Amino acid sequence: MKIIVVGAEGDIGKAVCEELGARHDIVTAGRSSGEVRVDMADRTSVEAMYARTGQVDAVVSTAGNVHFGPLADYTQDTFMLGLENKVMGQVNLVLAGLGTVTEGGSFTLTSGVLDRDPIRMGTGAATANGALGGFVVGAAIEMPRGLRVNVVSPGLLDVSVPRYGAWFPGHEPVSSGKVGRAYAKSVEGAITGQVIIVE
Known part of the structure; x- marks a missing residue:
């Protein structure tokens, strides 16, 4: 299969590429890295990515920015960062890719x-x-x-603990290998409409 991985340079993206790259042709994409540049929050940029890659069998997104801060300090704008980027960015990948992904293919968010x-x-x-x-x-x-279309919902990855562990008191980290296999389940399997929890 030919698979686009958006956010391939992040911790989750690397786990996905390690798992799926052994068996498939991976096209890496990202806002500031990868073979193809894309800003998911910009529908035109997403369409340009698909025009460059041509037909693919699957799209995996492991990207998306959100704001972290005390609830009392949140504003509509800080909430919209996550809604425009992490949510609509990944929705854009699906909507713009409906005609590019091959019949029977998949999107994994x-x-x-x-x-x-x-x-x-x-x-x-x-x-x-x-x-x-x-x-x-x-x-x-x-x-x-x-x-x-499915979405993978992983816990804190083991490799992310040095940077983010202090934010997640008491959370049991999950192995990168287990996270990678969850994406394989979505891409190579037959399920759809599922939230694939990895914990």
Whole structure:
């Protein structure tokens, strides 16, 4: 399969590329790195990415920015960062890719643990994660040409602990290998409309 991985240079993206790259042709994409540059929040940029890559069998997104901060300091703008980038950015990948992904292909998005196991200052991420879950459940029943869509919701990755562990007190890290296999389940399997929890 030919698979686009958006956000391939991040911790989750690297786990995905390690798992799927052993068996498939990976095209890396990102806002500031990768073989193809793309700003997910800009629909025109997403369309340009697909024009450059041509037909693909699957799209995996492991990207998306959100704001972290105390709830009392949140504004509409800080909430919109996650909604425009992490949510609509990944939705754009699906909507713009409906005609580019081959029949029976798939989209795999990324949410995260915080909508089911919250942390202080993570309300923006929790909101975005919940929205992505709702999107794949709703979109799955309307996907054309046998296309599938799922979202992987991983906990804190083991390799991310040195940078982010202090934000996640008491959270049990998950192995990068286990996270990579969750994406393989979505891409290589047959499920659709699922939130694939990795914990």
